[in-house]
Amino acid sequence: xxxxxxxxxxxxxxxxGQFDGADAWIDSDGLPSHRRLWIYHNQLRITWREALETTYxxxxxxxxxxxFRRIARDYGRWHKAPGGNLQDYGAALxxxxxxxxxxxxxxxxxxxxxxxxxRSESVTAAxxxxxxxxxxAAFDASAWPDLRLRxxxxxxxxxxxxxxxxxxxxxxxxxxxxxxxxxxxxRREAAAIVLYRQRRAxxxxxxxxxxxxxLLALTQDRRLADAVALACETAAALQSPxxxxxxxxxxxxxxxxxxxxxxxxxxxxxxxx
Amino acid sequence: xxQDAPPxxxxxxxxxxxIGIGLRQPHHEAWLALRPPVDFLxxxxxxxxxxxxAQYTDLETLRQDYAVSLHGVSLGLGNxxxxxxxxxxxxxxxxxxxxxxxxxxxxxxxxxxxxxHHLLPMPFTRETxxxxxxxxxEVQDALxxxxxxxxxxxxxxxxxxxxxxxxLINGLAAATGCGILLDLTxxxxxxxxxxxxxxxxxxxxxxxxxxxxxxxxxxxxRFPDGHMWIDSHDTVxxxxxxxxxxTLCARxxxxxxxxxxxxxxxxxxxxxxxxxxxxxRMQARTADVTG
Numbered sequence: 167x168x169x170x171x172x173x174x175x176x177x178x179x180x181x182x183g184q185f186d187g188a189d190a191w192i193d194s195d196g197l198p199s200h201r202r203l204w205i206y207h208n209q210l211r212i213t214w215r216e217a218l219e220t221t222y223x224x225x226x227x228x229x230x231x232x233x234f235r236r237i238a239r240d241y242g243r244w245h246k247a248p249g250g251n252l253q254d255y256g257a258a259l260x261x262x263x264x265x266x267x268x269x270x271x272x273x274x275x276x277x278x279x280x281x282x283x284x285r286s287e288s289v290t291a292a293x294x295x296x297x298x299x300x301x302x303a304a305f306d307a308s309a310w311p312d313l314r315l316r317x318x319x320x321x322x323x324x325x326x327x328x329x330x331x332x333x334x335x336x337x338x339x340x341x342x343x344x345x346x347x348x349x350x351x352x353r354r355e356a357a358a359i360v361l362y363r364q365r366r367a368x369x370x371x372x373x374x375x376x377x378x379x380x381l382l383a384l385t386q387d388r389r390l391a392d393a394v395a396l397a398c399e400t401a402a403a404l405q406s407p408x409x410x411x412x413x414x415x416x417x418x419x420x421x422x423x424x425x426x427x428x429x430x431x432x433x434x435x436x437x438x439x
Numbered sequence: 440x441x442q443d444a445p446p447x448x449x450x451x452x453x454x455x456x457x458i459g460i461g462l463r464q465p466h467h468e469a470w471l472a473l474r475p476p477v478d479f480l481x482x483x484x485x486x487x488x489x490x491x492x493a494q495y496t497d498l499e500t501l502r503q504d505y506a507v508s509l510h511g512v513s514l515g516l517g518n519x520x521x522x523x524x525x526x527x528x529x530x531x532x533x534x535x536x537x538x539x540x541x542x543x544x545x546x547x548x549x550x551x552x553x554x555x556h557h558l559l560p561m562p563f564t565r566e567t568x569x570x571x572x573x574x575x576x577e578v579q580d581a582l583x584x585x586x587x588x589x590x591x592x593x594x595x596x597x598x599x600x601x602x603x604x605x606x607l608i609n610g611l612a613a614a615t616g617c618g619i620l621l622d623l624t625x626x627x628x629x630x631x632x633x634x635x636x637x638x639x640x641x642x643x644x645x646x647x648x649x650x651x652x653x654x655x656x657x658x659x660x661r662f663p664d665g666h667m668w669i670d671s672h673d674t675v676x677x678x679x680x681x682x683x684x685x686t687l688c689a690r691x692x693x694x695x696x697x698x699x700x701x702x703x704x705x706x707x708x709x710x711x712x713x714x715x716x717x718x719x720r721m722q723a724r725t726a727d728v729t730g
Contacts (some may be wrong), residue, residue, distance in 0.1 A: 167599050169566045170519065175558060177550035193596045195634070197665035202595040205660075205667060210557050247554040250513030250525055251485045255556065292491020296496075319491065366493045 167191055167288075175359045179203050180210060181243070214242045214255060221256040224337035225263075229273065253290070256283065277326035278333055281359065281370075284322035286363050288368045291320035296421025297402070299414060309428060311391030315384050316425035317417075320363035325380050329355040331370055362422055376401035376408035377416070454479070454539045454650065456693030456725075458718050459508065467497045469707040477714060479506040479539055481697050485513050488528045490535065498536075501691075508540040508651070508697070509533065510620075513554075516574045516588070517547030517561045526581055532615055533582050539695065540651055542587035542620045543578070545571065545608065562597035563607045567708060568614070575615040589620040591656075592628045592670035604629075605643045612648040619644065622653035623683045624676070627716050628668040637683055646691040654680060654717060655699040673702035675713060684717065688724035696721060714717075 167175075172191060179185050185207075192199035215238035221225055226234045245258050260279040263269050269276065296318065301309035305313060324330065358378035361370050373381070379400040383393035394410055401408035417423050457478035462470065464486065480501060487495050492654035498507070509532055514525055533541055546558040561567045571588075581583055590608055602610075612619055621644065623637075630637040660667050676698070687694070698714040 169517075169563075169564070169570060172562055172597065172599065173519075173547060173550045173559075177553060177555070180555060180557075181553070184463070193598050193600075196632075197662070199595065201662055201664055202667075205594045205669070206557065210555060213556055246552070247556065248552060250515060250522065250548055250554045250556065251488065252513075252556050253485065263618055265697075290489045290494070292489060293493070293496070294491065301646055363493075390533045405495070 180207055183207055203224045203403040206275050211239060211242060213252070214238060217252050217255045218259060221286045222259060223278060224282055224334045225259075225275065225279050227339070228272070228278065228333070236339050238268075239267075244405055252347055253286075256286070259283070267364070274326065274328035274330060277324070277328055277330045278337070280326075281324050281330050281334055281361075283359050284324050285368050285370075288320045288363050291318075293363070293364065294319055294424040297423055297425065299418035301426060302414070304385070305426070305428060309430065311389060312429050313390045314387055314427040315390065315417075315423050316427060317384055318362055318424055320361075320368075321381070321385065322361040323378060323385065324357075324359045324361065325375075325378060326359075327355075329357050329373055331357055331359050334370075362420065364420075374401075374406060374408075375404055376406065377413050379412075380408065380413055381417070446554075452650070454506075454695040456721065457506070457695045458540075458714050458721075459506075459695065460714055461510075461697060462498070463704060464494060465702065465704055466707050467494070470501055471497060473707060474504055475707065475710065475711040477505070479508055479695070479697070481508045481510045481650040481699075483512050484509045484529050484532050485511070485525070486557045487532065488525075490531065492544050494676065502536060506539045507536045508542065508695075509536070509538045510589075511541070511543040512558065513556070514543050514578065515546060515548035515554075516543055516545065516571055516578070517559075517567065517719050518708075519551075519570075519576075520723045521574055521577055522549075526578065529578075529675055530581050533584070540587050540618075540620070541582060541584065542651065544589050544591050545611070546591050560591060560593040560595065560597070562599040563604055564597075564599055565604075568607060568610055569673075571611055572614045575611060575617050579615065579617065583682050585615075585617050587618040587620040589622055589653070589716070590625060592622070592625040594632060594667055596633055602637075605640050609643070609645045612645055617648075618650040618651060619648045620651045621649050621687070621694075622655065622657040623680050623687065624653065624657050624670055624699075627677070627680045627683060628657050631668045638686060640688055641683065641690060649691060649694060651697065652684070652687060653699050654684065654714075655696050671702065672699055681716075681720065685720060685724050688721050692725045693721050 167416055183313055185203040188203050192202060215235060218238050241259060241262050244262055247255055259284060263279050264276040310362055322410035326337045358373050358375045359370055360381060376397045380397035382394050383396045398410045459479035459481055460477055462480040462482050487498055489495060511529060544558045547561055548555055571713060590604055608619060626637040628642055629635055654676045655672045656676055658669050658671045660669050696717045698710055700710060
């Protein structure tokens with residue numbers, strides 16, 4: 167049996183939990199070969215489940231730990247992890263939840279999962295110094311439309327038709343928000359959320375949809391003028407104003423802008439804090 | 440590295456006799472506050488790949504007081520090919536932290552792009568030797584330093600085996616110039632699970648290539664159709680492993696020794712006490728060897 171055939175047999179057994187035929191390649195002196203493979207299969211399931219439980223505590227709380235075990239088991243069969251780092255294992259859980267039939271009864275769950283994944287990404291993102299608002303003054307006003315703002319690596323954006331931040335707070339046992347959050351659980355109430363890290367804590371804020379759209383455009387490396395146009399489009403649709411000055415003040419005050427890119431300069435300018 | 444390339448220089452021996460503990464995230468605060476008297480911390484590089492993160496900042500702070508070693512769990516030396524991205528991350532951490540050792544396991548972890556996040560055993564064959572030799576050399580070339588390889592705890596042996604584990608490991612060390620990391624709990628578990636002699640392993644392994652020793656806890660799991668010792672890393676080092684440690688020290692002299700605990704973590708001082716036990720035993724047993 168070649169190494170490739172051997173590893174193929176292993177991979178199929180571990181993926182499917184089917185251990186027939188293992189006697190052909192496993193020396194089973196003592197414990198039967200199917201039991202030996204089951205030990206690996208079981209350890210793998212536990213490793214994967216614990217990785218998901220660590221990343222998605224609010225989903226565990228919302229579904230109950232017993233039901234979450236079923237989700238974790240099924241996800242293990244569905245998801246072919248493309249990388250070896252266990253930190254990335256849960257990346258596809260929101261998409262997986264969205265296609266489970268019974269989740270239609272709890273339609274907010276995939277979005278709460280997206281929020282939790284964004285939190286876990288934000289925790290491990292690089293910490294960069296923010297720059298001051300007066301850094302913009304270094305540019306002539308005529309250059310502003312073409313500027314691109316670089317945002318903090320820990321910044322993540324999540325939007326949902328459900329009040330996912332309040333649901334998350336309720337599920338996370340935040341007593342202060344628990345009652346209010348439970349009351350709103352079934353309400354269809356859109357949320358536009360930004361997450362970022364300050365020191366070691368992930369901060370979540372709910373934003374006006376136009377500001378959220380403006381930030382999304384900036385994360386997509388759009389020109390400032392294009393980002394403003396998209397924000398104004400959203401604002402007009404909702405009949406609420408978008409104020410660039412307020413949005414800039416908000417972002418710079420939180421040190422979320424880490425650099426300014428101008429077509430007239432190579433790279434980022436200026437990047438001093 | 441091709442066959443005509445110069446051999447990798449052997450790992451330095453100045454770490455012999457040092458003691459260390461595996462650094463785990465729940466203990467970061469305690470390490471930063473207490474700075475207990477050990478020589479080195481071992482990390483899984485996978486947990487510190489984001490060098491701007493708060494976890495990495497902790498590690499850099501601790502690096503000012505402690506040597507560090509990098510103990511990988513996901514490179515998959517026995518996979519059909521090595522992934523470029525984790526290897527690049529390992530190289531970056533190696534450059535930043537200047538670790539005492541870089542080590543990986545003798546195992547495979549992925550097949551056709553599907554990763555299993557588990558250290559899976561390989562048959563002890565010529566083909567395995569050749570694949571591992573090529574990949575160890577690839578890693579050493581990328582890092583520009585020798586690595587250590589660790590034989591794993593296994594719950595089965597392959598029918599295909601045409602040599603035993605000692606011959607495979609010695610052969611890899613000879614072919615690549617890599618060092619060996621001996622996890623005595625793996626030896627203990629394998630001996631009980633497969634009816635092998637751990638003392639025989641220690642007698643035949645290339646002592647000059649052994650640079651680091653791991654100690655950990657294990658458990659006996661009982662099933663309706665038999666039992667199996669599991670390398671659980673969730674309890675204290677058992678007496679049988681300490682006996683093997685005495686044998687190793689008496690045969691080889693002092694070696695860098697690390698306590699690995701991954702689950703059911705006790706307070707940090709308990710781990711410091713446990714690795715202190717290794718230091719006392721090492722000093723007592725190696726007196727004869729070192730004269």
